[in-house]
Structures are given as C-alpha cells and as structure tokens.
C-alpha cells in the first residue's frame with residue numbers, strides 16, 4: 230500500500246493545537262467538543278458520534294504510555310526522595326504507598342493523555358487526519374466556488390452609462 234506523506238505543520242482552521250489537546254485530554258472529540266473520544270477504556274472511537282470526524286487513523290501508539298511514565302516517574306520519584314530526606318517513614322509504609330500510587334496515577338492518566346495525543350495529531354493534520362481534512366476542504370471549495378461566481382455584480386459595465 231503506498232504511503233502518502235502530508236504536511237503536518239499547519240493547524241486546523243477552526244481549532245488550535247492547545248484546545249484540541251485539551252478537548253482530547255477531557256476525552257471529548259477534538260473537532261466539536263461534544264462527542265465522546267473513547268468507546269471504552271483506551272479504545273478510540275471509529276468516528277465522532279456527533280460531528281462524524283474519523284479517528285480510526287490516529288497513531289497514538291507508544292507516546293501516551295511514554296508521557297505517563299515520564300509524569301508518574303517524576304511525581305513518585307520526587308515523592309520518595311522527599312519523604313526519605315524530610316521524614317522518617319517505615320519501609321512497610323513506603324511499600325504500601327508508592328506502588329499503589331504509581332498504579333492509580335498511571336491508570337488515571339493513560340486515557341486522558343492518549344486523548345491529548347490524538348487531539349494533537351488531529352490539530353496538526355498528522356497521519357490520516359491531514360488527508361481527511363484535505364478531502365473535506367476540497368469538497369467545501371467546489372461547493373463554495375459555485376456560490377461565489379454567481380454573487381458577482383456588474384461593477385465594470387456601469388462605466389459606460
């Protein structure tokens with residue numbers, strides 16, 4: 230199958246990168262902010278139930294877990310370091326708190342972070358999002374052109390009168 234590369238630097242006209250990522254983080258559709266982005270845990274919907282934007286061609290892959298490991302690793306690592314240096318905590322307490330906190334934070338952050346990554350890819354037109362947007366834009370332009378041509382007034386013809 231031929232792989233087409235689309236420019237991934239131009240954001241969508243109707244949504245900024247930050248708002249698309251924020252919508253994705255809140256597990257809403259990055260395009261319309263109304264439909265749900267996930268059908269079940271970590272499973273991105275095929276298309277938005279509200280606006281019909283397709284999401285099956287996202288490529289979040291390993292980036293969400295990488296970001297979650299980065300965040301949780303820093304929080305828990307800093308927490309362990311601080312409790313070790315500032316207070317005397319028994320070993321059993323460490324064993325009870327930190328693995329549980331790591332698990333809870335990882336599970337809680339994974340889906341929102343994945344949503345934000347999908348929002349980023351949507352806003353930048355990466356992977357299939359760019360091709361889908363170009364198709365939609367071309368459809369809009371062909372219908373828009375017809376309307377623009379009929380709306381021209383006879384400005385030049387008035388000169389002779």
Ligand SMILES: [Zn+2]
Nearest residue numbers: 258261277280
């Ligand atoms: Zn939508």
